[in-house]
Amino acid sequence: MSDTKYSPIACDLEKDKKYNWCTCSHSENQPFCDGSHRAAKATPPLTFEVEEAKEVYLCTCKKTSNPPYCDGSHKN
Ligand code: FES
Known part of the structure; x- marks a missing residue:
């Protein structure tokens, strides 16, 4: 699998806003979730928020041990 496809995505998050x-x-x-899990009968999204506005790297490979954040697992 290509490393690029599963690389984390940098996101500017806002304080106290809920993200799925x-x-x-x-x-x-x-x-982020677009609701497709319903039709796919798959797992629901993880809702989270941050205590201060910041840029984070969110996992796209879904193998992270620290969801929703990238922990480098896509390189394994
Ligand atoms: S589309 Fe909702 S969790 Fe994946």
Whole structure:
């Protein structure tokens, strides 16, 4: 599998806003949920927020041990 396809996506997140990170890989709006998990009968999104506005690297390979953040697992 190509490293690029599963590389993390840098996202500027806003303080106290709720984000839905896609856990199922079906979303066309990675790394966020677009509702596709319902039709796919797949796992629901992980809802999270950050305590201060910041740029983060969100996992797209879905193998991270620290969801929704990239932990480098896509390189394994
Ligand atoms: S589309 Fe993947 S969790 Fe919703």
